[in-house]
Amino acid sequence: xxxxxxxxxxxxxIVALLTVSGIAQGAPLSERVVAYQIEGAxxxxxHTLDATEVLTYTxxxxxxxxxxxxxxxxxxxxxxxxxxxxxxxxxxxGMGTDSGWEDKRFGSNEVKSLEIVGSxxxxxxxxxxxxxxxxxxDRTVFEIALPKPLPPNQSVxxxxxxxxxxxxxxxxxxxxxxxLMAGQWFPKVGVWWNGAxxxxxxxxxxxxxxxxxxxxxxxxxxxxxxxxxxxxxxxxRDNGNGTQTVSFHAEDIHDFAWTADPSTKVVxxxxxLSGGTVKIRMLMQPGHMSSAAxxxxxxxxxxxxxxxxxxxxxxxxxxxxxxxHGAVAAGGMEYPTLITADTAxxxxxxxxxxxxxxxxxxxHQYWYGMxxxxxxxxxxxxxxxxxxxxxxxxDALYGKSTSWVNxxxxxxxxxxxxxxxxxxxxxxxxxxxxxxxxxxxxxxxGNNYGxxxxxxxxxxxxxxxxxxxRGLHAYFDRYKFKHPRPQNFTAAMNEAVGQNLDWYWKQAIxxxxxxxxxxLTASSERVDWYNKxxxxxxxxxxxNTVIVHRRGNFDLPVLxxxxxxxxxxxxxxxxxxxxxxxxxWERKAKLVSAEIDPDHGYWLDRDPFNNSWTxxxxxxSAGKVAGYWTLLTQWLALVLSCLT
Amino acid sequence: xxxxxxxxxxxIWRHQRLVWWIFAVNxxxxxxxxxxxxxxxxxxxxxxxxxxxLVTGFDVGTLALLAERPDVSARxxxxxxxxxxxxxxxxxxxxxxxxLAVFLDDRKLSRAEFFENSGLFFWRMVRLALYxxxxxxxxAAADGGVAKLAGKLADNAPQDWLGFVVNxxxxxVIVALAMFVRLWFDLAQATVVRDDERKVLGxxxxxxxxxxxxxxxxxxxxxxxxxxxxxFGIGAGIWFYLPHSATGAxxxxxxxxxxxxxxxxxxxKAASARWVALLPDEAAFPPxxxxxxxxxxxxxxxxxPGPPMSE
Numbered sequence: 004x005x006x007x008x009x010x011x012x013x014x015x016x017i018v019a020l021l022t023v024s025g026i027a028q029g030a031p032l033s034e035r036v037v038a039y040q041i042e043g044a045x046x047x048x049x050h051t052l053d054a055t056e057v058l059t060y061t062x063x064x065x066x067x068x069x070x071x072x073x074x075x076x077x078x079x080x081x082x083x084x085x086x087x088x089x090x091x092x093x094x095x096x097g098m099g100t101d102s103g104w105e106d107k108r109f110g111s112n113e114v115k116s117l118e119i120v121g122s123x124x125x126x127x128x129x130x131x132x133x134x135x136x137x138x139x140x141d142r143t144v145f146e147i148a149l150p151k152p153l154p155p156n157q158s159v160x161x162x163x164x165x166x167x168x169x170x171x172x173x174x175x176x177x178x179x180x181x182x183l184m185a186g187q188w189f190p191k192v193g194v195w196w197n198g199a200x201x202x203x204x205x206x207x208x209x210x211x212x213x214x215x216x217x218x219x220x221x222x223x224x225x226x227x228x229x230x231x232x233x234x235x236x237x238x239x240r241d242n243g244n245g246t247q248t249v250s251f252h253a254e255d256i257h258d259f260a261w262t263a264d265p266s267t268k269v270v271x272x273x274x275x276l277s278g279g280t281v282k283i284r285m286l287m288q289p290g291h292m293s294s295a296a297x298x299x300x301x302x303x304x305x306x307x308x309x310x311x312x313x314x315x316x317x318x319x320x321x322x323x324x325x326x327x328h329g330a331v332a333a334g335g336m337e338y339p340t341l342i343t344a345d346t347a348x349x350x351x352x353x354x355x356x357x358x359x360x361x362x363x364x365x366x367h368q369y370w371y372g373m374x375x376x377x378x379x380x381x382x383x384x385x386x387x388x389x390x391x392x393x394x395x396x397x398d399a400l401y402g403k404s405t406s407w408v409n410x411x412x413x414x415x416x417x418x419x420x421x422x423x424x425x426x427x428x429x430x431x432x433x434x435x436x437x438x439x440x441x442x443x444x445x446x447x448x449g450n451n452y453g454x455x456x457x458x459x460x461x462x463x464x465x466x467x468x469x470x471x472x473r474g475l476h477a478y479f480d481r482y483k484f485k486h487p488r489p490q491n492f493t494a495a496m497n498e499a500v501g502q503n504l505d506w507y508w509k510q511a512i513x514x515x516x517x518x519x520x521x522x523l524t525a526s527s528e529r530v531d532w533y534n535k536x537x538x539x540x541x542x543x544x545x546x547n548t549v550i551v552h553r554r555g556n557f558d559l560p561v562l563x564x565x566x567x568x569x570x571x572x573x574x575x576x577x578x579x580x581x582x583x584x585x586x587x588w589e590r591k592a593k594l595v596s597a598e599i600d601p602d603h604g605y606w607l608d609r610d611p612f613n614n615s616w617t618x619x620x621x622x623x624s625a626g627k628v629a630g631y632w633t634l635l636t637q638w639l640a641l642v643l644s645c646l647t
Numbered sequence: 648x649x650x651x652x653x654x655x656x657x658x659i660w661r662h663q664r665l666v667w668w669i670f671a672v673n674x675x676x677x678x679x680x681x682x683x684x685x686x687x688x689x690x691x692x693x694x695x696x697x698x699x700x701l702v703t704g705f706d707v708g709t710l711a712l713l714a715e716r717p718d719v720s721a722r723x724x725x726x727x728x729x730x731x732x733x734x735x736x737x738x739x740x741x742x743x744x745x746x747l748a749v750f751l752d753d754r755k756l757s758r759a760e761f762f763e764n765s766g767l768f769f770w771r772m773v774r775l776a777l778y779x780x781x782x783x784x785x786x787a788a789a790d791g792g793v794a795k796l797a798g799k800l801a802d803n804a805p806q807d808w809l810g811f812v813v814n815x816x817x818x819x820v821i822v823a824l825a826m827f828v829r830l831w832f833d834l835a836q837a838t839v840v841r842d843d844e845r846k847v848l849g850x851x852x853x854x855x856x857x858x859x860x861x862x863x864x865x866x867x868x869x870x871x872x873x874x875x876x877x878x879f880g881i882g883a884g885i886w887f888y889l890p891h892s893a894t895g896a897x898x899x900x901x902x903x904x905x906x907x908x909x910x911x912x913x914x915x916k917a918a919s920a921r922w923v924a925l926l927p928d929e930a931a932f933p934p935x936x937x938x939x940x941x942x943x944x945x946x947x948x949x950x951x952p953g954p955p956m957s958e
Contacts, residue, residue, distance in 0.1 A: 291807075623894065630894065636681060
């Protein structure tokens with residue numbers, strides 16, 4: 004124990020020295036509010052980690068601090084926690100509440116002792132608080148009052164001895180057989196944000212928020228297990244007693260996750276980007292090796308696109324963890340410089356889930372990892388903006404209408420997927436709502452992921468694709484390694500666009516307005532309707548009328564395209580400031596078709612079927628769908644007739 | 648087995664109008680039920696340029712958006728399909744007596760004879776169908792149980808594929824058992840018609856014993872089942888490679904598949920009907936053991952089916 008302390012003190016001094024002199028890995032990229040040094044031993048039989056954390060917190064708030072809140076996320080996995088209560092109430096699957104409580108679902112962070120270095124043990128002063136819902140049984144946040152206040156630019160050091168008990172994998176953390184995905188496993192201090200502590204309880208629908216800093220993590224676990232973690236591995240030592248000790252170091256990140264598994268295979272590669280060469284380390288399940296090349300291809304393609312469109316990836320490594328079967332709850336998650344993927348041993352090539360999960364989670368290195376928004380309160384700012392980027396990257400890599408499913412039988416693109424997610428919950432929750440207050444997980448996902456992506460795609464139609472990307476690039480540049488708020492994003496975008504788009508953001512972010520423009524009626528009537536002479540093509544003049552009706556309440560300018568039977572086409576705009584508008588064209592030709600949003604850029608429109616009108620009815624599609632319905636009915640009848 | 652399969656195939660060929668009639672009713676009822684679907688879709692799709700995505704390809708997103716509309720959601724339209732399917736089942740129960748009479752006698756019945764047999768045996772067929780819910784229900788429950796177990800295995804077993812293999816293996820066993828149950832009830836149906844038997848439950852008991860001794864007939868059932876699966880696979884394969892815009896050809900191929908499934912089902916019925924038709928009376932209904940007679944059950948002689956009917 005004494006030896007450990009010496010090691011910690013020496014390492015702290017060295018890291019602090021290197022950090023101050025800016026020679027550790029170049030100048031710090033972030034403010035580095037926190038410096039975590041954690042040393043622990045993992046017991047694979049009990050799935051527990053006994054660890055000591057030394058947290059050095061530097062007060063960069065500009066104000067004197069006299070109390071500190073900490074997250075104990077693993078305490079969410081207990082029956083009376085806010086997390087489980089919400090999961091049970093909203094019927095979220097896979098959290099353990101849908102199949103009844105089982106002991107293997109239990110997880111905990113138990114603080115054995117808490118010492119403020121220089122002020123002594125304050126364990127007894129720890130107080131659990133529930134700032135969001137007042138649930139006295141929720142133990143995911145505790146608060147500690149400092150014996151003496153911490154002035155600005157001064158540091159305080161906490162030494163916390165804790166035991167983390169991992170649940171069977173749930174909500175992206177825990178064990179499955181010998182596999183362990185350790186996420187949200189250590190006591191983590193809250194964030195001083197907007198003049199107050201921001202330290203929310205762990206909710207069923209929300210993610211996380213933390214300050215940037217450095218991490219030095221030293222883990223002792225069974226020998227020969229493959230280990231991966233945030234940052235880079237700086238050492239591995241076989242202890243000769245069936246255990247090994249591995250060390251990690253990471254800078255300018257705000258969370259640390261690690262994984263261990265005796266059976267994974269390590270696949271390594273590298274990629275040269277504008278910021279330098281990045282090492283790629285993938286920890287693959289033996290049964291999933293056929294997905295390794297798919298992961299790698301998607302990851303490299305994504306990294307290149309982000310490098311080109313948004314900015315350089317500044318870290319030396321990215322680690323990809325492939326969870327084993329039965330641990331799907333650990334898949335599809337982002338941690339700084341470490342992501343978890345998702346596949347299955349029988350994953351068809353036509354279903355691009357491995358690719359899009361890797362793409363999405365790597366995208367979070369930018370939207371969450373570097374632009375570290377508050378995931379509790381503004382989930383759309385990481386999940387939504389990242390979903391938009393997912394659509395852009397996946398479309399570029401795999402095709403616009405085939406980026407989700409690409410088989411002979413059927414196709415599905417990212418945009419179509421987001422529409423189907425968004426439409427059922429379009430009028431339920433505004434994006435500006437804190438994550439835990441959404442109606443349910445469908446609304447949370449449909450809006451934060453789907454709607455935000457569609458808002459950005461629709462914006463492309465208003466201001467241009469390149470302008471939107473330029474705005475995102477500027478936003479990234481300005482707020483990387485910071486904690487921006489929604490108004491920072493909209494202001495950055497307005498600036499890049501060169502116009503005030505607040506009217507758009509107000510509807511899209513703060514409201515639940517629905518966009519549904521439709522063609523109410525269309526007709527071509529003879530101007531000389533009283534004339535009994537026969538109509539003559541190219542001679543008779545028609546009054547071609549199209550009435551566009553704003554069925555929803557989302558105000559957007561409307562572009563309409565009308566096509567005539569003489570081959571001519573006309574496009575006209577309406578500012579969209581009323582409930583309806585009549586377009587009239589007098590010409591020697593009849594309408595063939597009329598279409599709102601002819602470039603198909605208003606992805607927020609929840610009913611694309613009523614956006615167009617054709618003079619000639621075509622029953623092919625209705626016939627096709629009804630035909631297949633007939634077949635399904637026939638086969639249902641044959642199945643039931645097994646009783647006769 | 649070959650003889651039984653061939654002879655019953657000959658029966659189906661000679662009386663193929665039964666297949667076409669049943670197919671026509673199946674298609675007709677389903678088509679009628681789809682009229683409401685067509686009526687709901689036409690105002691949305693017929694004049695919409697968006698609908699092209701469903702003709703030139705099969706865009707899942709477009710279909711999902713369509714299905715999310717409250718006026719055409721599956722929840723609204725499914726009851727019509729279920730009612731149509733149930734009507735078809737009732738129709739099959741009604742004509743079962745007539746169909747089996749045709750197969751047992753291997754001759755074309757007059758319309759009056761056909762419907763007389765249909766009416767005569769309708770309620771007995773209904774009772775048999777209701778009794779069959781019990782073994783089929785048990786098999787369905789077993790399938791559900793094994794699927795749950797396989798799901799747990801898939802989650803917890805050291806190998807990824809173990810749950811899948813257990814699930815597929817158990818499904819094959821369940822299908823084989825379901826074929827046996829179908830054989831058992833088909834024998835009972837044929838016996839009821841052949842002997843105008845009113846005691847359905849007693850017939851079922853005897854038919855079960857008969858089914859256990861009908862190894863060759865069971866092999867025929869498996870063979871016909873494999874034929875049905877193969878035709879389904881081939882049809883689905885052809886359909887898979889047809890262009891999306893070839894709606895007519897797609898529909899035609901899948902209807903041919905439907906006809907083969909109906910023919911296969913009648914083929915099974917024909918096989919069991921011929922089997923029963925060729926059994927001597929005593930073999931079909933060996934005397935029930937006298938209560939208390941030791942070893943009586945062992946004295947029952949296995950029926951000796953006659954030679955397969957040559958065509």
